Amino acid sequence: xxxxxxxxxxxxxxxxxxxxxxxxxxxxxxxxxxxxxxxxxxxxxxxxxxxxxxxxxxxxxxxxxxxxxxxxxxxxxxxxxxxxxxxxxxxxxxxxxxxxxxxxxxxxxxxxxxxxxxxxxxxxxxxxxxxxxxxxxxxxxxxxxxxxxxxxxxxxxxxxxxxxxxxxxxxxxxxxxxxxxxxxxxxxxxxxxxxxxxxxxxxxxxxxxxxxxxxxxxxxxxxxxxxxxxxxxxxxxxxxxxxxxxxxxxxxxxxxxxxxxxxxxxxxxxxxxxxxxxxxxxxxxxxxxxxxxxxxxxxxxxxxxxxxxxxxxxxxxxxxxxxxxxxxxxxxxxxxxxxxxxxxxxxxxxxxxxxxxxxxxxxxxxxxxxxxxxxxxxxxxxxxxxxxxxxxxxxxxxxxxxxxxxxxxxxxxxxxxxxxxxxxxxxxxxxxxxxxxxxxxxxxxxxxxxxxxxxxxxxxxxxxxxxxxxxxxxxxxxxxxxxxxxxxxxxxxxxxxxxxxxxxxxxxxxxxxxxxxxxxxxxxxxxxxxxxxxxxxxxxxxxxxxxxxxxxxxxxxxxxxxxxxxxxxxxxxxxxxxxxxxxxxxxxxxxxxxxxxxxxxxxxxxxxx
Amino acid sequence: xxxxxxxxxxxxxxxxxxxxxxxxxxxxxxxxxxxxxxxxxxxxxxxxxxxxxxxxxxxxxxxxxxxxxxxxxxxxxxxxxxxxxxxxxxxxxxxxxxxxxxxxxxxxxxxxxxxxxxxxxxxxxxxxxxxxxxxxxxxxxxxxxxxxxxxxxxxxxxxxxxxxxxxxxxxxxxxxxxxxxxxxxxxxxxxxxxxxxxxxxxxxxxxxxxxxxxxxxxxxxxxxxxxxxxxxxxxxxxxxxxxxxxxxxxxxxxxxxxxxxxxxxxxxxxxxxxxxxxxxxxxxxxxxxxxxxxxxxxxxxxxxxxxxxxxxxxxxxxxxxxxxxxxxxxxxxxx
Numbered sequence: 001x002x003x004x005x006x007x008x009x010x011x012x013x014x015x016x017x018x019x020x021x022x023x024x025x026x027x028x029x030x031x032x033x034x035x036x037x038x039x040x041x042x043x044x045x046x047x048x049x050x051x052x053x054x055x056x057x058x059x060x061x062x063x064x065x066x067x068x069x070x071x072x073x074x075x076x077x078x079x080x081x082x083x084x085x086x087x088x089x090x091x092x093x094x095x096x097x098x099x100x101x102x103x104x105x106x107x108x109x110x111x112x113x114x115x116x117x118x119x120x121x122x123x124x125x126x127x128x129x130x131x132x133x134x135x136x137x138x139x140x141x142x143x144x145x146x147x148x149x150x151x152x153x154x155x156x157x158x159x160x161x162x163x164x165x166x167x168x169x170x171x172x173x174x175x176x177x178x179x180x181x182x183x184x185x186x187x188x189x190x191x192x193x194x195x196x197x198x199x200x201x202x203x204x205x206x207x208x209x210x211x212x213x214x215x216x217x218x219x220x221x222x223x224x225x226x227x228x229x230x231x232x233x234x235x236x237x238x239x240x241x242x243x244x245x246x247x248x249x250x251x252x253x254x255x256x257x258x259x260x261x262x263x264x265x266x267x268x269x270x271x272x273x274x275x276x277x278x279x280x281x282x283x284x285x286x287x288x289x290x291x292x293x294x295x296x297x298x299x300x301x302x303x304x305x306x307x308x309x310x311x312x313x314x315x316x317x318x319x320x321x322x323x324x325x326x327x328x329x330x331x332x333x334x335x336x337x338x339x340x341x342x343x344x345x346x347x348x349x350x351x352x353x354x355x356x357x358x359x360x361x362x363x364x365x366x367x368x369x370x371x372x373x374x375x376x377x378x379x380x381x382x383x384x385x386x387x388x389x390x391x392x393x394x395x396x397x398x399x400x401x402x403x404x405x406x407x408x409x410x411x412x413x414x415x416x417x418x419x420x421x422x423x424x425x426x427x428x429x430x431x432x433x434x435x436x437x438x439x440x441x442x443x444x445x446x447x448x449x450x451x452x453x454x455x456x457x458x459x460x461x462x463x464x465x466x467x468x469x470x471x472x473x474x475x476x477x478x479x480x481x482x483x484x485x486x487x488x489x490x491x492x493x494x495x496x497x498x499x500x501x502x503x504x505x506x507x508x509x510x511x512x513x514x515x516x517x518x519x520x521x522x523x524x525x526x527x528x529x530x531x532x533x534x535x536x537x538x539x540x541x542x543x544x545x546x547x548x549x550x551x552x553x554x555x556x557x558x559x560x561x562x563x564x565x566x567x568x569x570x571x572x573x574x575x576x577x578x579x580x581x582x583x584x585x586x587x588x589x590x591x592x593x594x595x596x597x598x599x600x601x602x603x604x605x606x607x608x609x
Numbered sequence: 610x611x612x613x614x615x616x617x618x619x620x621x622x623x624x625x626x627x628x629x630x631x632x633x634x635x636x637x638x639x640x641x642x643x644x645x646x647x648x649x650x651x652x653x654x655x656x657x658x659x660x661x662x663x664x665x666x667x668x669x670x671x672x673x674x675x676x677x678x679x680x681x682x683x684x685x686x687x688x689x690x691x692x693x694x695x696x697x698x699x700x701x702x703x704x705x706x707x708x709x710x711x712x713x714x715x716x717x718x719x720x721x722x723x724x725x726x727x728x729x730x731x732x733x734x735x736x737x738x739x740x741x742x743x744x745x746x747x748x749x750x751x752x753x754x755x756x757x758x759x760x761x762x763x764x765x766x767x768x769x770x771x772x773x774x775x776x777x778x779x780x781x782x783x784x785x786x787x788x789x790x791x792x793x794x795x796x797x798x799x800x801x802x803x804x805x806x807x808x809x810x811x812x813x814x815x816x817x818x819x820x821x822x823x824x825x826x827x828x829x830x831x832x833x834x835x836x837x838x839x840x841x842x843x844x845x846x847x848x849x850x851x852x853x854x855x856x857x858x859x860x861x862x863x864x865x866x867x868x869x870x871x872x873x874x875x876x877x878x879x880x881x882x883x884x885x886x887x888x889x890x891x892x893x894x895x896x897x898x899x900x901x902x903x904x905x906x907x908x909x910x911x912x913x914x915x916x917x918x919x920x921x922x923x924x925x926x927x928x929x930x931x932x933x934x935x936x937x938x939x940x941x942x943x944x
Contacts, residue, residue: 072796075903079710162676165665238680239711268710269903270895297796299893305779305786305795314785482908486662527674528662
């Protein structure tokens with residue numbers, strides 16, 4: 001998923017869309033074997049990511065019941081509707097209030113059956129996936145009734161409706177037989193024959209082809225049950241209003257009134273109040289849900305104030321924005337405070353996209369010249385240096401190391417330079433190869449559209465300065481982060497030559513989620529395109545199509561490792577950082593992190609001391 | 610007969626004063642229309658985010674974006690959108706719905722207005738209480754140490770950005786992160802109806818921060834006004850009549866000097882009622898200014914338009930009131 005404006009990883013500027021990090025390894029093994037696993041695999045991701053990464057806190061299994069958690073955020077959730085939620089902060093609320101088919105324990109990437117009773121049964125050569133759901137799971141008031149498999153079917157179908165506009169339904173769930181290819185106007189017009197519910201506790205997915213990513217996607221909030229009879233009137237509106245009337249299935253719910261309106265619990269850009277869901281039965285859940293109440297205070301725009309309030313104990317954790325880099329440095333130097341700060345590697349990378357659809361970056365050698373000349377160390381410094389992460393040299397991040405991607409060629413750095421500060425002679429060599437006699441680019445001024453606030457604006461200045469070293473005249477246009485995406489970089493017709501502030505994060509622990517959307521030619525759409533380089537290489541496209549179908553873990557890793565190498569060598573995008581996300585807890589709480597969700601606080605596992 | 614009725618209807622407008630008031634009100638309405646049109650033009654013609662694309666999520670098919678654009682009414686020509694907006698505004702006082710979270714802009718602004726009013730009125734009282742006495746003292750004792758100190762201080766207060774001053778106030782005086790821990794800090798606002806004491810204490814720091822630059826400006830303005838007034842002939846006459854200096858200053862000098870101050874205060878207050886964006890942002894106060902800030906960050910046009918119109922309404926209304934009051938005081942203005 002691309003990085004949106006709300007979620008700021010370091011300093012300010014880049015909002016990051018939701019990140020789901022599942023354990024595809026476990027899933028893939030299940031798929032390959034075509035058998036039913038008794039429970040979720042305990043295998044966790046091997047994390048070798050960068051300097052500054054701290055081990056997650058131990059699983060909080062003996063927390064004290066009760067208490068209130070105060071969370072500080074700079075901004076608001078995109079929506080309370082699990083069918084729309086697609087951003088890390090959304091997930092903090094969704095995974096505390098809802099139960100998708102599968103989810104995660106705190107402080108690990110381990111997947112557990114959540115609404116499902118067990119891991120899915122795979123049959124018919126990987127084309128039929130059967131999931132049984134638990135009995136005794138009930139919707140919160142005012143619905144109150146027991147959840148059935150039909151609620152999951154409706155939830156997935158409504159995700160394909162334009163007025164719900166789920167961001168990933170068409171990516172991971174369109175492989176279901178009969179799933180719409182284009183979004184429909186309302187959920188009422190969507191019916192997916194490939195989803196069957198033979199009884200109240202069984203849901204069967206018939207796929208048009210085997211899909212290595214489909215089971216991983218069952219951890220996503222689209223599988224959160226939605227009661228059709230209750231949601232239908234809200235879903236009939238031009239933009240679904242279910243988010244303002246959402247009902248819960250998890251341990252917590254957004255405070256609401258008798259009609260289900262959550263206004264009492266959610267005042268956009270002001271607060272979110274989560275209270276216990278009276279219909280939640282702990283016996284059906286693996287989450288302890290120690291806290292009685294979670295108060296989310298939105299609008300804390302200054303990251304220094306935020307960090308100081310947490311250290312002072314007037315708040316307990318940062319929900320969407322990191323502490324200011326200066327504060328992080330100060331905290332790290334304090335032995336007591338240091339124990340309250342956790343760094344979690346963010347799976348995905350930031351990169352500079354070069355528009356391959358028009359000159360001069362339709363020329364491979366010119367692109368490679370840029371890949372050589374960029375001073376990635378200086379770029380990293382614009383985001384705070386080593387505390388922000390480590391320099392990226394390709395796209396499958398180090399959390400995947402050791403899973404077999406190396407066999408395909410992943411983990412290579414085809415454009416090396418001393419200390420990653422850029423290699424001007426090699427860049428000039430590339431330009432000579434492209435036909436520029438003295439190794440200096442000569443041609444029309446190129447355009448670059450970037451953030452108008454730090455750190456993105458500073459990164460753009462570094463990129464522009466580096467490009468000038470090899471003869472480019474750069475016209476830098478600075479705009480708001482959402483404008484940068486929607487008007488320029490995501491709009492192929494308006495796309496500039498260079499987009500220096502883009503990035504992509506995984507949806508769950510599968511390399512496909514890192515490479516398929518941002519570099520598949522099929523992803524180039526007229527609006528909101530996520531293929532920012534507009535890379536449309538037939539060889540890469542066909543390699544992706546073949547890899548999507550692979551369900552064998554080893555073969556899959558090798559295939560995606562190969563694609564990683566191909567994309568990196570294309571220099572259509574130049575990766576430069578794998579980031580870590582800092583989460584700061586007050587001393588009055590026992591911490592718990594959604595390791596799979598960028599290290600966001602896990603409300604279902606945190607307790608007060 | 611018709612002529613008689615028309616004559617009766619038009620009779621009130623024979624009054625130059627009434628004609629003037631009607632003219633000013635009509636101009637005010639015209640100004641609001643111009644402001645709304647300009648905001649529309651700025652949003653649509655200059656680079657801004659496309660709400661339909663923002664809403665559509667990543668990699669949508671073109672049909673999805675088109676469907677969302679249609680549902681938001683963004684597929685209509687610019688002038689049709691503007692016409693529909695103004696029609697809903699005039700007929701239903703409907704300011705539209707947020708593209709971001711589908712909440713009613715009117716409801717949000719009215720819910721937040723008491724918050725902003727609390728901040729603005731409190732700050733107004735403070736800056737008048739500080740600015741006027743300081744200005745008078747400086748005017749009475751020009752070039753004294755007190756005058757030099759207060760005027761230098763006022764320069765600092767005018768020059769200090771509100772954002773910076775707010776952070777300094779928090780780091781010094783907030784009861785959670787401050788050095789002295791005296792007053793509630795960021796994110797502590799509670800409505801008056803819930804907790805009057807909490808409401809008052811949570812606004813002490815924001816009031817001072819918001820009032821600081823105004824107080825400094827007013828001190829300088831009062832100083833200049835009082836000094837000028839004190840050189841007028843009527844003051845010399847008052848002194849010649851043997852009145853005490855205190856009586857000369859307070860009964861004669863100040864009354865004349867403070868008239869423009871009252872006018873300025875009205876205009877400044879009206880501007881703040883549209884939202885004290887920086888103060889509300891630094892102290893995380895959920896007022897109209899904070900609402901405008903969030904809308905700008907999210908490229909959420911209906912709240913931007915709503916808050917701009919709201920702010921313009923207050924400013925234009927205050928201007929009209931001031932003009933009308935002046936017209937009452939000075940008949941020359943009416944013509």
